[in-house]
Amino acid sequence: MTALRTLAFLSLIGFSTSQTSDCSYYSLLNYLNMTASNSVLQIMRPVKSWTNSTLVQLDMFLLGILEVEEKSQTITTHIWLYMSWTNEFLTWNSSDFCGIEEITLPKSLLWIPDVRINEDVSDTGSIQESLLVTVNSSGWMYMSGRQRLTYTCCLDLMMFPFDTQSCNITFSTMSLNEKTIKLGTFNSDEVLNKVSAEAMVTMGEWDLKSLITFNGPRARNRLRYMVTMERKPMLYVINLIVPLFFFLILDLASFFISEARGEKLSFKVTILLSISVLLLILQDMLPSTEKSLPMIAMYCVGVFALVGISVLEAMLVTFLIDLDCYCGKKAQSSVNASEDIQLQMGDVTESAEAEERGQAKEDRCYLPDHRDLLKLILDELRAVREEAGRQYKENKKRGCYRRLAEITDHVFFVLYFSASALFLAFMYLVWIAKVI
Incomplete structure (x- = not known):
C-alpha cells in the first residue's frame, strides 16, 4: 500500500508540473x-x-x-x-x-x-x-x-x-x-x-x-x-621611382653624344618632357594641402631641376659652337673678298703698264716718278699684312669659342655627376633607408 501511495503522489506531481510549464x-x-x-x-x-x-x-x-x-x-x-x-x-x-x-x-x-x-x-x-x-x-x-x-x-x-x-x-x-x-x-x-x-x-x-x-x-x-x-610600394617603385632614375642616367649618358650631330639638345628636351608627364601623374595622386613636400615630390622636383639645368647647359654649348662656326664663315668670306681685290688690282696694274708702254713710244721725253711707284708697293704690302693679321685673329677667335664650349661641357659634366650622386645618396638615406 505504501508503494501505491508513493506512485500516485509522484504521478500527481508530474501532472501538476505539466499543467504549469509552457x-x-x-x-x-x-x-x-x-x-x-x-x-x-x-x-x-x-x-x-x-x-x-x-x-x-x-x-x-x-x-x-x-x-x-x-x-x-x-x-x-x-x-x-x-x-x-x-x-x-x-x-x-x-x-x-x-x-x-x-x-x-x-x-x-x-x-x-x-x-x-x-x-x-x-x-x-x-x-x-x-x-x-x-x-x-x-x-x-x-x-x-x-x-x-x-x-x-x-x-x-x-x-x-x-x-x-x-x-x-x-x-x-x-x-x-x-x-x-x-x-x-x-x-x-x-x-x-x-x-x-x-x-x-x-x-x-x-x-x-x-x-x-x-x-x-x-x-x-x-x-x-x-x-x-x-x-x-612595388607598383609605385616600378611606375615612378625607377623611370625617374633611368631618365637621370640617360641624361648623364647624353654627354657622350657628339655636338656636331645636333641630337644632344633634342634628346635632353625629350627626357625633360617625359619627367613632366610623371609629375602630372604624381599631381593627380597626392593632395595639394600638404604643408611640406613628400619625399617622392622632392625626388621628382630634384630630378626635373637637374635635367633642366642640363638642358640649359646644352643650349649654351650649342650657342658657343654655332658662334664659332659663324666666325669661321665670316673669316672665309673676308678671305675671298681680299683675293678678289688683289685680282682686280693685278688687272689694273697690267693695263696701266700697257698704256705706259704705248705712251713711251709716243712721248719718250716722259719719265715716271720712282717715288710714287715705291709708295704704291709699300701701301700694297701694308694692306696684305693687315689682312693676314685680321685672318689670324679671326681664326684664333674661332678656335677660342670651340675650346670654351668643350671646357664648359667637361666641367659641367663633372659637377653634374657629383650633384646627381649626392642627391641620390641623400634621397636614399633620408627616404628609403629609414623604411628598410
Missing part, C-alpha cells in the same frame, strides 16, 4: 510583458536603478580595405560590428520555460544604445544592420551588423609610397555621458587582430599591421580603434 515562446513573451505595446522598454535605459551605468561592449572586425583616397583624405573599409549590453528587465529562469535560453526580438521593441562613429562620412545605404536582437535568460543582449565604412583620416604622406598610416575610428554616444553609459570591448586586441586577419577578404595595396583599442579613463563613453596599415 514550452512556447509566446508564454515567455507574455512573461516578459512583450506581447502588448511596451513603450517604456523602448525609450528608457534598461536599469533598475538610475545610478547604475550600462556597459556596452563593442567589437569591430575588419573584413577588407577597399580604397584609400589621398586627395580627399578618406579611407573606405568593410567592417563587422558586434555590440552587446545588459537589459535588467528581460530576465527569466530557463527551467520554467522548458530550457529556453535565448530569444530573438525586433530592435524596434527595445532600447538600443545610440552609438555612432565620429569619423564616418559614408552614406546610410552602405549600412547592413540586423533588425533583430538576441536576448538570453540573464538579460544579456547582442546584435551585429556589417557596414561599408568611409571615414576621414589625416594621412601622413611624407614617406609615400613607403608610408605606414595609423587611423582612428572612434565610437561614442551622441546623447549620453559616461555616468550613464560606458563603452568597452568584449574580446582582447589579440582576438580582434586574429579574427580580422582570417576574415580579411581584400586589402588592395595595403597590409593590415595591427588593430588596437584605446579606452581612456577620462572618456569612458568613447571607444577608439587605431587601425595601422602599411602600403605595398
